[in-house]
Amino acid sequence: MTIEISDKTYDEEFVKKVEEISGENFHKCMQCGMCSGGCPMIEYMDIPPRRIMILTHFGLKDKVISSKTAWICATCNACSVRCPRGVELTKVMEAIRQLTLRKNINYVEPSAISEETIADLPQIALVSCFRKHTS
Amino acid sequence: MKISYYPGCTLKTKAKNMDHPGVAALKALGVELVELPRWNCCGAVFSLADDDLLHLLAPVRDLIRVVEQGDNKLVVACSMCYSTLARANLLMRENSEKRHTINTFMEEELDYNGEVEVVHLLSFLRDEIGWEKIRESIKVPLRGLKIAPYYGCTLLRPQSVAIEPPEKRTLFKDLIETIGATVVDFPASTDCCSSYQILSNPDVGIEAVSKILESAESWDAEAIVTSCPLCEYNLGKRQEDALKKHDKLKELPTFYFTQLLALALGLGTEVCKFELNHNGVIQLMESKKFLTAA
Numbered sequence: 030m031t032i033e034i035s036d037k038t039y040d041e042e043f044v045k046k047v048e049e050i051s052g053e054n055f056h057k058c059m060q061c062g063m064c065s066g067g068c069p070m071i072e073y074m075d076i077p078p079r080r081i082m083i084l085t086h087f088g089l090k091d092k093v094i095s096s097k098t099a100w101i102c103a104t105c106n107a108c109s110v111r112c113p114r115g116v117e118l119t120k121v122m123e124a125i126r127q128l129t130l131r132k133n134i135n136y137v138e139p140s141a142i143s144e145e146t147i148a149d150l151p152q153i154a155l156v157s158c159f160r161k162h163t164s
Numbered sequence: 165m166k167i168s169y170y171p172g173c174t175l176k177t178k179a180k181n182m183d184h185p186g187v188a189a190l191k192a193l194g195v196e197l198v199e200l201p202r203w204n205c206c207g208a209v210f211s212l213a214d215d216d217l218l219h220l221l222a223p224v225r226d227l228i229r230v231v232e233q234g235d236n237k238l239v240v241a242c243s244m245c246y247s248t249l250a251r252a253n254l255l256m257r258e259n260s261e262k263r264h265t266i267n268t269f270m271e272e273e274l275d276y277n278g279e280v281e282v283v284h285l286l287s288f289l290r291d292e293i294g295w296e297k298i299r300e301s302i303k304v305p306l307r308g309l310k311i312a313p314y315y316g317c318t319l320l321r322p323q324s325v326a327i328e329p330p331e332k333r334t335l336f337k338d339l340i341e342t343i344g345a346t347v348v349d350f351p352a353s354t355d356c357c358s359s360y361q362i363l364s365n366p367d368v369g370i371e372a373v374s375k376i377l378e379s380a381e382s383w384d385a386e387a388i389v390t391s392c393p394l395c396e397y398n399l400g401k402r403q404e405d406a407l408k409k410h411d412k413l414k415e416l417p418t419f420y421f422t423q424l425l426a427l428a429l430g431l432g433t434e435v436c437k438f439e440l441n442h443n444g445v446i447q448l449m450e451s452k453k454f455l456t457a458a
Contacts (some may be wrong), residue, residue, distance in 0.1 A: 052214030069356045069375075073368045101368060104209065105356035106321035110330070117322070123212035137364050149401075150363060152173040153244055153394045156208040158360035160219070 034087050043090035043128075050124035057114040058082040064108035064118050074098040078108055078118055085121065099125040100136050104161070126161065136162040165292070168235045169197035170226060172245035173205050179242075179393035181437035185426030186241050186285060188435045192426075193293050193301060197239060200229050208244050209360075210251040217266055223252035224266060228273050230280045241285040241422060243392035247318035250282040250325040284319065284327045286335045286391060286421065295342045303430030305344025309452055311424070312348040312385035313337060314376070316395045317356050330354060336389065339421060343428035352379035357398040366405075373398050374406040377413050387448060388418045396420060400442040417445040427454060 047055070058079075065077035076084070076096045084093050093099075099122045108118040129136070137158055147155065175183035187197050203226050211219035226249060230238045240246040256263050257278025267275045283291075289298065313336030320330040328335055333354075340347045355376055358369035376399060380388055390396050400418035407413050423436045433455055438446045449455050 050213050050215055069372060070358075070361075070368065073365070073371075101361070101365060103317075103356050103359040103361045103372075104212070105317040105359070107317075107356065110321050110323055117212075120212045120214070127213050142363070146363070151178040151393045151397045152205075153208050153242070153392075154360055154363055154397060156173070156205060157244065157394070158363040160207060160209050161360060162364050 032084075032089065032092075034089070039088035040090040041088060043093075044085065044088045046128060047085055047121060047124045050127050051117075051120040053117050053120045053124075055082050055116055055118075055121050056086055058086065058116055059114060061113060063111040063113060067107045067111045069105060069107060070101045070103060073101050078102075078122075081125070082116070082118070082121070085125070093125055094128060098122075100162070130162075130164040133164045135164055139163060165194060166196045166198050167288075167292075168200050168230050168233055168238050170200050170203055170206075170238055170240045170245060170249065172240070172242045173208075174393040175242055179396065179420070179440075181440035182241060182391075182393060182396070182420040182422050185420070185431065185436050186422035188431050189422060189426040189429055192429045192431060193298065195293065198233075200226065200233070200238070202229055206245050206248040206252075208248060210248045217262060217269075220252050220255065220262075220266060221270060223249045224256060224276055225270070225273065227253055227256070227278075227280045227282075228270075228276050231274055231276065236279060237281045237283055239283050239285055239288050241391065243284070243316060243318045243390075244394060246282065246284045246327075247325055251322075253278050253280060253282050254324055284391070286319075286339065287327050289339065289425075290335060295338055298425075299342050302343060302428050304428050304454055306424060306428055306452070306454060307344050309345040309448075309454075310348050310384060310386045311340050311345050311419075312350045312380040312383065312388045313340060313353060314357075314380075314388050314390045314395060314399065315354045316390065316392050317354070317359070319391065320354055336421070339425065340389065343424055345424070348380070348383050348385040350380045350383040350385060352376040355379075357395045359394055359398075362394075362398050362402060369398060370402065370405045370409060373402060374410050374413060377403065377406055377416050378410070381414060381416060385416065388416060389421050389424060390418065391421050396441075400445075403442055415444040417448045418442065419445065
């Protein structure tokens with residue numbers, strides 16, 4: 030797959046926002062792939078975490094925001110503890126989710142969850158899911 | 165000895181089978197876990213957005229309640245609550261700018277500077293009670309039960325709040341050996357059970373659960389032990405979904421460590437509340453004759 034990288038494709042505001050919300054210097058990423066190699070969810074992601082890092086570095090907002098990767102991430106931190114550059118990838122993923130959630134777009138719609146599901150789930154599942162996947 | 169205890173929302177409702185045996189086991193070992201007055205939900209997950217201080221207020225308020233008790237240590241049994249409270253505590257200790265903002269915002273509360281030590285119940289058992297004392301108190305050794313210790317994510321990651329070094333982890337192993345059972349160290353011990361993805365992306369969640377069950381079964385485990393109500397829900401109560409999808413999987417009973425400790429201390433089924441676990445749990449205990457012995 031060819032990806033065009035130029036001053037026209039670089040979304041500076043997106044990069045700044047991810048930097049600001051994550052508080053992480055993801056530009057340190059050297060593309061070693063330890064994050065993708067250790068990610069337990071990788072087979073369900075459309076773009077591996079390693080590629081999310083470089084796409085974000087190059088400011089390719091649409092590709093990053095439209096990917097389901099950040100929504101499949103369960104914040105298990107397997108990537109962060111493996112990263113030789115000390116990047117806390119879970120914070121970058123959080124920032125990517127927040128860019129959508131802060132537009133009042135929910136990934137999970139609480140009102141669409143059935144009463145049976147709510148009655149069955151432990152509180153901890155509902156609270157953590159709403160914290161991560163609703164605005 | 166008395167110590168402040170944070171149960172968290174799930175332990176007071178869906179996971180009474182983690183809370184009750186924990187409190188009773190500690191009582192049998194001479195420690196009164198005193199439930200923190202006016203505690204509130206910690207938020208279940210630590211806020212990862214750098215500009216989001218709002219979600220730190222809940223865990224910090226809980227920590228202030230500990231100081232109000234004149235205590236400097238808080239014992240937490242739930243892995244997710246432990247991680248959320250411990251990370252919020254660390255931030256209040258280390259980040260003076262955010263600490264100042266949070267303390268100023270909560271002007272009605274005491275200023276908090278991270279004075280409290282947040283301790284997971286597993287660490288408390290080892291450090292404050294000691295395996296030797298627990299071993300001496302065992303009335304029903306769980307001999308012959310092969311248990312796979314499942315740490316999951318938040319007990320060991322991130323490193324800043326890990327209850328022990330992940331590559332040298334021994335807490336579950338030592339506890340299992342202390343109660344007379346056999347440890348089955350299995351490769352998926354620290355893998356993610358999919359956490360809240362069980363609600364957002366259930367298919368992905370069930371696959372993650374299936375891989376952990378398969379790993380434990382391939383190492384001949386008869387049971388899995390955990391310290392997190394969400395891990396227990398995913399691996400235990402949702403096990404049926406994994407079994408339906410994968411013929412090769414068989415039923416694998418899942419317990420809280422507090423239940424096995426209480427059982428071994430001779431506290432019986434009324435305290436352990438095995439009926440709140442998923443199917444197969446009581447049958448396994450009966451087949452091992454642990455219930456009649458208790």
